[in-house]
Amino acid sequence: MRAIGSSLPRGDAVGKVVGATPYSGDLSMPGMLHAVTLFARRPHARILALDLGEAGRVPGVVCILTAADVPHNRFGLNVPDQPVLCGPGDDEHASRVRFVGDKVAVVVAETVEAAERARALIRVEYEALPVVPNPVAARQTGAPVLHAAHPDNVLLHYRVRKGDTLAGFAQADVVVEGEYSVGGQEHAFLQPEAGLAWLDEEGRVAVACAGQWAHEEQEQIAHALRLPDERVRVIHPAIGGAFGGREDISVQIVLALAAQKTGRPVKMVWTREESIIGHHKRHPMTYRCRTGATRDGRLVAAEVELVSDCGAYASTSTKVLGNATIMAVGPYDIPHVSIDAYTVYTNNVPSGAFRGFGAPQSHFAAESQMNKLAAALGMDPVELRLKNALRDGSLQVTQAPMPAGVSMDHVIEQCAESIGWRRTAQGWQRPAAAQPDSPWLRRGIGFAAAFKNIGFSFGYREHCWATVEIHGGGDIDRVVVRCAGSDVGQGAHLAFQQIAAEALGIEAEKVEIVSADTATTPGSSGSASASRMTFMAGNAIRGAAEKALAMWRDEEDRPVIATYEFNPPATTPMDDMGRSTPNFTYGYVAEAVEAEIDTETGEVRVRRVVCADDVGRAVNPQQVTGQIEGAVVQAQGWATIENFVQRDGLVLTPHLSTYLIPTVRDIPDRVDSIIVEVPDPLGPFGARGMAEMPFIPFAPALTAALHDATGVWFDHLPLTPVRVLETLDEQA
């Protein structure tokens, strides 16, 4: 039996289901201390003074960490603009809190109760500063400056000029204009942030935590503690979901600092509310779009201005902006394009990585434009898409050709056919939704498509390490794969196992994975993000396995050990016209949604979703289906009920009772996962990344369905009853 393409069961399934698997919050050590964080809980203020006197006298308190204890008080995944701890002092940057989740102190004590008691007794004197509530206010003259390096509060502006949009629009017979806005989203992973830090047997500061990229966390901890990287060890035990929400540092640095300071193991577990105010969200964005086409449905020009709310700190906002920029006109070949994209500092909770990474926002705008254009042209939306879909060699908005293996038209056709689109002599034709017998219920069917990069973009030196050890005599008894890549719950380690087994021609059960510990997997694998882990680690493992297998055949020594670093083709950053080779490969997806709307209550019910996702090669079809279904549900939450509400930088929805995520009663009645397998020429055994893709086209497919049902366009997310009813009212 081939290892690849089999739905082998997950080795971690039973332990997780019965509750036996230890997550970082479950770890304990003898002599362990407990830490709690004092969050600022105000959006913008200067800290004038900090009085720890009374707090320090609480019995059981061992130490209280403040800004003064942090050797290098800055961190950040792309831009180190965030203080580890905010506090009074000479450092103007760290003396200010810029969002509710900024941290002021960490209390370390013998018990959680003592730490909490002491935290309540810390006296902080704040001087309230005017709050920057949104990007519009942030860009007004005279707005408070949040970071001295960016006096206009604009962290980054990307400018893309492809062709000549004036000339392009002059050729257009039909021009569609639209304004769109989308909200933030909380990751709501099952396991809130938690970690345990200690000094290990080699005197290193070790941190066991839930993250997405052990080596990056190691580097950021070392940077803040002014230690050489090798004096810091990061271990990821079982991880309770991530979705991008663990890309940024949460508890890691302060725990390392506490362990270093006390010499004892220190544990910290955030509450759900701390998690919701403490880590970044999906970027809320606004769009203004113009799209022009000729009467026969050829796209000729597009203009987009997009603004993303970066929040208080950069996090991954610059990278998300890059993605949002190159996807701002969707997966189409348009000769004349002009895009201006801005990410702007505010006093909101920082925005950062979240499944799709700028693609869902941009595709909502771009695909809504396509659906409106189809309506304006009197053309079927599938027909219009197929006329303009990116193909091998098409020029991206960055003027670089698409990498080989583009399957956009293929997934569009498969998806459309599966939900009942018909090819007729006049072209593709949308099926009519069967209408229920009710005065207030209406049904419709909508369509959208998307593409998304796999791996890191814009000149980042993408790479991934793996080591394969083959044990045995004449036959292979056992294989150990060392690869740092984290299994955040997506099943990466099973994919590693299957890929190694395939490369070695053995059963997957013989493969053991050692991972996500910087001490035992010394080479970086990069982050479990950007739909890249199967692709990157798969290639590294395949490379190492093939190398090891050659040694196994040629050499006498046992075991054989081979290490391999995979380097995909290089990418480049955008220049001032947006010219670049942004990515080395993409994934392609199309979705059709059948939805029902209650025009009196504003309720939206998703009856059926068909998702055709080109995964190149399904390493484990069951896991692929799980990713598709999970992404669809998560996207439905973002599009309909998930509503992260901030008022002047304060979070009004800090609980899962107010920030509503879908339950089993809210999710689609049916999801058809269509696994398309057009091999990626660069992928391991043809596999592409796929974890983000099914999220991306859902929202515009849903609003297209609602338009089919009601004749009304829904251009602003989320579609809570209030939004739905107001939109129906406005367009009535």
Add this chain to the structure above:
Amino acid sequence: MKSFELYDATSVQEAVALLSKFGPTSKVVAGGSDLVTGIMKDWVRGKGMPYPEKLIDITTIPEMVGIKVANNALTVGAATTLSSIVDSADIKKTWPILSQSAESVASPLIRNFATLGGNINQRPRCWFFRGENFACYKKGGDFCFAVTGDNRYHAIIGGELCYIVHPSDTATALLALNAKATIAGPSGQREVPFDTYFTGPREDVLRENLLKHDELLVNVTVPQPAANTRMAFFKLKDRQVYDFALCSVAAVFTEENGVWKDGRVVLGGVSPVPYRAKVVEEALAGKNIKQAAKDAAGRIRTVARPMSLNGYKVDIAVGLIERVLTSALV
């Protein structure tokens, strides 16, 4: 969360005595699903709302737990879980909207320990009231942040000073069913109809009902519905389950040949108290319900005073009233 002292009361008298002895920092607790894991965990407190230090458990009082049907009336102890109410065949048969309203609360897990009394007396969900950064009237502060802030979930009827909506689903049904509350206090027990049980912000902004700090709800009595009684309940939420009402409607009425004789239409989620829509009832009096429902429902517009962002709730209320009246006839 701060630690607290817990007292297991064994009788109603003992619970009242403990409340009297300890004063305003003591509270009655049953399931604790909101008091402990909501109010206390989230440190909801203010000048007029001290943080509870002593909790008096009433689930240990036998007479406060259970469902009894006698003399054509239903009596439910305040410490009876919502699950028991949902599971009761008697309630489902004779008072189905009480069963449905209880089943519309939270999740099965929470209903297993949340109680009827707790549901009726729970504190509002207003995000300013619950938020630590807002010293609002209801906590003894001097402002209602909903007036100038995001008020999409706030009151459209009867708000003044404070614009919360009453969060209880069972209260909506009980008021429609013309139920009575038995209240115990230092001077003994008394019965109060739910018509007068709930109090608006003008009477006392610090509470939502007439219970004084040393009083507690002992049980609820629901009369047997008259012959030809029709009833229906519907609750609209942002999420299908495990959410509070954007608007709920409970209707209980008697009819003859489709003509309204007498009854009640009560709305939840729209007003600081469960709101009896008398304008709707009056518009139905003596009329064919099916024909008059739409017009009667629309009468709610004459009493609604929506805020800046919650006008949509008026439309929802109109639609739901009509649907509930119609569905009760089926």
